[in-house]
Amino acid sequence: AAGVIQSPRHLIKEKRETATLKCYPIPRHDTVYWYQQGPGQDPQFLISFYEKMQSDKGSIPDRFSAQQFSDYHSELNMSSLELGDSALYFCASSPRTGENYGYTFGSGTRLTVV
């Protein structure tokens, strides 16, 4: 079965550079969520989209932005990268009635800022 696809799997960037992470949700899942997980931390919710509109916002820094496109894939754009942005970034998707199904997470993008 198709899963949530994230790219790239690994990314190394220098401080103050920009990064773009991509997420392709499960077909017919119209809600996408982004999470950040630092070492030894639980996943922290960043932002979510439903039908290409932002639906919920968590602890996303102002340096980050995200959008969902017409084909439902989503991109997380990160600018002025800091060492503290080094983390695993997960994307998850769910049907609109997600309460009954749970989220499906991708394998994540490991971002290392040097």
Next chain:
Amino acid sequence: SQKIEQNSEALNIQEGKTATLTCNYTNYSPAYLQWYRQDPGRGPVFLLLIRENEKEKRKERLKVTFDTTLKQSLFHITASQPADSATYLCAPLDGGRRALTFGSGTRLQVQP
């Protein structure tokens, strides 16, 4: 502020025993509570969802209880196996907000 508390220390049990993990929450009125499993470096995997009007939910060797009076959910793994070793995350979900907030997770280690 909202808080989700899970056993902060790792839980070590012997293979074949029942593992019981606790999730306590404050300042939530969850319509649902979800449990996930996470292996190191991997994304969380959805296990079970329980609704506020359900006391108990089972799936194979897994059982979840939900006590809205105590503001607590218990997650049980019966006949535990070394392959069950992982971090288990709980996530209560208010009806109004759709994005999950996770507890800090409990690391379970099942010894052969």
